[in-house]
Amino acid sequence: MIKTNKFSKPARKRRWHYLIAAPVAAALVILTGVAPANAWYYSGGMPYATYSIKPWNYNSTWTTPMNNALASWNAHGKVNITKSSRAAAYVTVASYSAAWYGLYTPGTNTFNIKLNSRTLAAAAGVFANVSRSTFAHELGHSLSLADNPVTDSASLMKHNRNRNTLYSPTSWDNACVNSVY
Numbered sequence: 242m243i244k245t246n247k248f249s250k251p252a253r254k255r256r257w258h259y260l261i262a263a264p265v266a267a268a269l270v271i272l273t274g275v276a277p278a279n280a281w282y283y284s285g286g287m288p289y290a291t292y293s294i295k296p297w298n299y300n301s302t303w304t305t306p307m308n309n310a311l312a313s314w315n316a317h318g319k320v321n322i323t324k325s326s327r328a329a330a331y332v333t334v335a336s337y338s339a340a341w342y343g344l345y346t347p348g349t350n351t352f353n354i355k356l357n358s359r360t361l362a363a364a365a366g367v368f369a370n371v372s373r374s375t376f377a378h379e380l381g382h383s384l385s386l387a388d389n390p391v392t393d394s395a396s397l398m399k400h401n402r403n404r405n406t407l408y409s410p411t412s413w414d415n416a417c418v419n420s421v422y
């Protein structure tokens with residue numbers, strides 16, 4: 242889930258993304274024969290795949306899947322998300338009345354993520370898997386991946402994925418990130 246972006250990124254960064262991401266996306270289309278050029282790119286992501294996020298301090302029920310989600314993205318050769326108390330980006334776990342499991346809100350070269358303890362506790366499947374899948378999905382937005390990419394490939398970014406079994410970036414997700422950064 243993405244919250245409407247109230248912020249604008251600097252023109253320099255935007256231009257860079259469009260110049261690089263659009264041709265690469267077009268190349269992906271040629272390779273896969275499936276998706277239009279804008280089928281997976283999200284402009285609210287971070288300008289670099291190496292960035293910091295504030296450390297989280299919840300009990301192990303939350304920290305284990307959250308750390309696993311982070312580690313699964315850090316396994317990507319171009320991604321390095323570190324924890325730093327000086328980081329502007331942060332994640333909050335709380336009970337929200339809204340229906341979503343997770344919500345990504347972009348800022349100017351930063352973001353915040355909300356994880357909904359109310360809906361995640363009630364979700365079908367193993368909690369550790371579903372919550373990990375949700376956080377990994379929201380981190381995918383920080384890496385410029387859009388919701389529901391138009392592809393037959395499996396993707397962490399599809400809302401209809403099985404969160405109990407698909408909780409790590411897929412080869413499709415990794416390839417998209419690889420072409421942006």
Ligand SMILES: [Zn+2]
Pocket residue numbers: 242243378379382387388
């Ligand atoms: Zn989303």
